[in-house]
Amino acid sequence: MTSANRVNDFTIKIATVNGTGSASANTLLMKSIFRSGVPVMGKNFFPSNIQGLPTWYEIRVSRDGHVARSGTVELMVALNPETYARDVRELAPGGYLLYDSTWPRPVLLSRADITAIGVPLAKLCNENFTGVRTRILMKNICYAGALAALLNLEVDRIRELLGETYGRKPQLLESNMRAITLGYEYTRAHFPCPLPLSVEPMDRTAGNIIIDGNTAAALGCVFAGATVAAWYPITPSTSLMDAFKSFCERLRVDPDTGVKRYAFIQAEDELAAIGMVLGAAWNGARAFTATSGPGISLMNEFLGLAYYAEVPAVVFDIQRVGPSTGMPTRTQQGDLLSCAYASHGDTRHVCLYPADPGECFQMAREAFDLAERLQTPVLVVSDLDIGMNDWMVREFHWDDAYRPDRGKMMTPEQIESLQKFHRYLDVDGDGIPWRTLPGVHPKSAYFTRGSGHNQFGGYTEDAAEYQQVLDRLMTKWQTAKQRVPCALLDGEGGEIGIVSIGSGDSAVREALVVLRAQGVTIDYLRVRAFPFGEEVQRFLAEHRLVFVAEQNRDAQLRSLLTLETPVEKAKLRSLLHYSGLPVSSRFIVEGVLAEVPGLAGAGCGSRGRSAAEEVAVTCARDAPPPGKATTPA
């Protein structure tokens, strides 16, 4: 660690054992930094287990507002004997080690380049609390007190936060505060406080919230008017459904009658979950499911049916590490290809790629509108990092003028005026046919099938009739390109570009700032949807060399780009991160410099922009055409 000013600029990593209450302490710490007005991020690296295995939590404090992992740890809280040795090794030179000095660890403290701070957490708690479970839980609250002293956190703010959590349980509030004070006082008495890396109040968090992507997506579903939610439990998507249920219980239950304005169905498996979503959406309800990689695999057959029979559906894929069961509690972007082309035959699906909880909220609504407008499944491809970690994002806003886009759904009057209704006729030339709901009008019936059908909805094995429908689906795909969220562009005119997707965004953006400070300017495009709009193709064409940063082994985004655009494969350079932990900005910086050694200091593509300069991120596409207000002929 350099001796430069680390106030409001460092990473704390806390190593504990899962199931011991450390999550509460970590949230408490993070939130108290956030309330000091200092930008902060929290990432949880937890095991697929209920209790007893190693778990880590990273808190990054960043005065500049970077919310990616930095790639270094300046303060290690090493409380788990099992991982103690590696935790100490991971600490940056010049860093600080907080450990429980109840038991001496002389052998493991052999690093001369770090400062060790021993606080007898277990001893303090054993002397002040009774009961095994209470002592374990309080030991974890106690380290939060020690950190408060070391980092100069305001104790009153911690008390305020604990009050919000335990407002109705004064005894718990009191014991938690006692544990905080024990750690705080002991540390203040025995060590010089605060450390050079500490927290000084700022004013950089106003208008922001701390929220995880799954909660945000669930909230988006509530606001978009989703009424049918069907799912099968799978990590890391479960908290999305839990959040939807909990919001609905608060917001959609009639207090007098107990009537629920939603149906929440725990399915027997993912096949049934997606089937229920299709059945409900086909019948006019806004319906969705949430799952992860294994669930996407199981849903493939139904997704193909929905594509071909043109049934709307919204699926949230909270990606985790594959292949197979993989590592359920670790993050990856490993489903990019399996979502884009899910199912056999010529199928392709609209995918949205949120980069943070703010986009999860926004894209949830967009997904329902697009699914109904395009009459096709829309997959919101998130991941564990976005879905389950605590992100600082701009507070969400809702436009009360919003009305759901139900797409081309015929009214009884429209049906009445028809001679005959034909389900798959391209009346408007945009590839999107009109649909009807059961029970609305005697003339509106049609037969939905995954077997070969003609434009009138009838069964067919006729070559020309079959091809006509398949070609019309491609016309619809072209329409989709105009309607999906555009890719975001930061900088243009340079020779070198970088493309990223989803949760990799924050690491790339920070890396670009770091690189710019070294004289390397790179234009940046973040894709936010599949199919790719023409702006993606243009970006690839306009740059001599394009890095593709993504979090999987097989360069799936790169594959998609080469499959779906005419880009020369040779000019795409992959930066692949697939350890299961969220990518850090350091990984991107090192990857770029390693790939092009002459880049640093060469003034490559430099256009005189300073590192601190804020650059407006713009939509890289012209405004999409307004929704067609046509009526069926």
Place this chain on the structure above:
Amino acid sequence: MTYIAKPKVTHPSLPHNALGLTRRAYEGALSTLCAGCGHDSITAAIVEACWRLSLEPQNLVKLSGIGCSSKTTAYFVSGAHGFNAVHGRMPSIATGANAANRRLSYIGVSGDGDTLSIGLGQFCHAIRRNLDMLYIIENNGVYGLTKGQFSASADIGSRAKKGETNRQPPIDPVLLALDLGAPFVARSFSGDKRQLVPLIEAGLQHRGFALIDVLSPCVTFNDHEGSTKSYAYTREHYEPAVLADFVPREQPISVDYPAGEAREIALHDGSRILLRKIGADYDPTNRAAASAAVRAREASGEYLTGLIYVDATGRHPEFHQVNATPEEPLNSLPMEQLSPGSLGLRKILARYR
């Protein structure tokens, strides 16, 4: 014959139901099944039942999976929306559709392969949820579209067309449904319209999950010696008088028999399959007794038919009662009742600041 448009000739003297509709209004596309297929008789029974019930065609939703049986939803009530799902997954489509709009009538048509093999899980869970639908299994013990493999309802000892003998015990959907708590469980025979039509009417009208397992012999793939459902075997054991009017590949089977009397059914079964009417001493409201009676008859190679069990208490809550959904369909709730708006959002986000 799919290229032939089905003629819609309505003779002025045809009877009209309460809606002023003739039976023609409840028909669908021309069947593409083998001539004489039991499934076509079931289709006709559904047409008859819907006509008799005076159902508004657009208020019926037809659902099916994959297989010969699942094609038949195209052959009745062309004024109703239909959804031909993927193999074995019709119940999940039905669940979602029903969740979205509880006001419509849902009829699912499936086969023994679609229900008892690939779709066994979804079938069981639709029963557990007590989904308000009529679920008809067109049960012929054999895979037709893939040309004659045993299904999970094939009897032990039955021989396939290519010579293989089935050694695995069958799964009986009636016993399964009874075990899983279905409130309406019936078995019938495609050739017994007199029994089947009222069962379909009752099943459609019943609130909650109604199962009718309809024995529906396959004239094409169980037409060989050694099969317990073969045409040849059956002909040896039946009175010619019953068989006289039936020519397999041309017209469906039709058999009538008085209540309380068990007898062999012509054509599609040998001595091992008997259909027995439920007698006066049978209590179809006692689940345990119903289950025991079905097992007892099966042990002697007979099939008990009719309304085997019905929950007379009406206390078995169906899907919407369990989920406390509103009377108004979920698909038509206004946004104001669903979205908390910008003010609501500000309140919700307070705890995340």
